Amino acid sequence: MSDHRAILSEHLRDARALVDTLEWQRTAMVEASIASNADDEHDPEGATIAFERAQLDATIVEIRHRITELAAALSRVDDGTYGICIHCGLPIPPARLEARPSATAHVDCAPGAPAPPR
Ligand SMILES: [Zn+2]
Structure with a gap:
């Protein structure tokens, strides 16, 4: 069962690193759009940025969900129900x-x- 803990910990570490990277990207994207004063409604590039941001948000939500699942799986290893x-x-x-x-x-x-x- 100790293998499961190692595997889950590794997946969890990867997922957390990924979410950190994506959140950093999102922050950079928001800052860039503020800096360029992009107008979502009138600037076609602004709409693209809004779309990309929405995609990024969806991915972040998905990976956070995966982190929750992996953390729950790890606690099942602890209580022997994994x-x-x-x-x-x-x-x-x-x-x-x-x-x-x-x-x-x-x-x-x-x-x-x-x-x-x-
Ligand atoms: Zn079953």
Whole structure:
């Protein structure tokens, strides 16, 4: 089980580094748009910047969500429930945990789950 902790910690570290980078990019983008006094409504470049910022925001939200999931998975390692399906209580196959370390359920048990990564 100590392997799971190492893997989850690594994913968590990567995700946090990524979110830091993206937030830095977002700050730089906002500052640049203030500096250039870009007008979202009349300046076509301003609209592009607004679009890029929205995309960046969505990515940041997604990665923050992943960080929450990974942190929750780590605490499941601590209390010994990591790798156990929250729906049926049976162990989740290692291949699924490898593909998705923060998985809390079997593919078939998770309601409305998207197709698992290959
Ligand atoms: Zn299950």
